[in-house]
Amino acid sequence: xxxxxxxxxxxxGVLVVTLAGRVDSNASTELETRLIGRVAARDTRLVLDLQxxxxxxxxxxxVFLRLLNKVREAEGDLVLCSMAESVREVFELAGFMSxxxxxxxxxxxxxxxxxxx
Numbered sequence: 001x002x003x004x005x006x007x008x009x010x011x012x013g014v015l016v017v018t019l020a021g022r023v024d025s026n027a028s029t030e031l032e033t034r035l036i037g038r039v040a041a042r043d044t045r046l047v048l049d050l051q052x053x054x055x056x057x058x059x060x061x062x063v064f065l066r067l068l069n070k071v072r073e074a075e076g077d078l079v080l081c082s083m084a085e086s087v088r089e090v091f092e093l094a095g096f097m098s099x100x101x102x103x104x105x106x107x108x109x110x111x112x113x114x115x116x117x
Contacts, residue, residue, distance in 0.1 A: 003021045003022035003024060003026055003027055004019060004020065004021040004022060004023060004027035004030070004031060005019070005020040005021050005052070006018075006019060006030075006031065006034060007020075008038075011047075011110055012110065012114065013045060014045045014046065014047055014110060014113050015038060015043040015045065015046045015047070016046075016047045016049060016106065016110075017035065017038075017046060017047070017048050017049065018049040018051070018052065019031075019048065019049065019050055019052060019053050020051075020052025020053065021052065021053065021054065022053075022054060022055045022056075022057075023053055023055065023056040023057065023059075023060030023063070024055060024056070024057040024059060024060060025057060025059040027060070028057075028059040028060055028062070028063045031060070031063050032063040032066060032067070035063070035067050036066065036067060036070055039067070039070045039071055039074055039076065040070075042074075044071055044074040044075065044076025044077070045076050045077050045113055046067075046071060046076070046077070046078045046079070047078075047079050047080075047081060047106060047109040047110060047113065048064075048078070048079075048080045048081070049081050049082050049106050049109075050080060050081065050082055050083045050084070050087055051081075051082035051083075051084070051106075053083070053084060053087050054084065054086070054087075055086070055087075056087050056090050056091075058094075061090070061091075061094055061096065064080075064096070064100070065096070065099070068099065068100060077101070077113055077116050078100070078101065079100075079101045079102070079103055079109040079112050079113055080100050080101065080102045080103070080109070081102065081103045081104065081105055081106050081108065081109035082104070082105055082106060083102065088102075
């Protein structure tokens with residue numbers, strides 16, 4: 001069993017992926033396969049809700065960066081939201097806060113994508 005739970009929902013043409021648990025090397029392959037697969041299937045407007053993520057490793061950060069690149073290649077949009085403080089700190093230390101669009105809540109993330117369309 002991986003240490004991550006992945007739930008997918010649709011909201012107004014946006015794929016909302018809710019993650020819970022640990023985004024580490026054990027979970028990264030499954031997560032990357034699933035998310036990159038959705039982008040390949042033309043789900044190019046995504047919100048990643050990280051409210052339930054308690055830990056992210058460098059392997060997890062690589063998955064998010066690869067996903068962002070694939071979304072951009074497909075001319076889509078990706079917004080991260082609801083980061084726990086510990087996850088936000090990892091993103092800040094890695095310099096990722098300036099690379100990713102980040103909002104405090106799912107509602108704000110969806111509003112940001114609505115404004116971008």
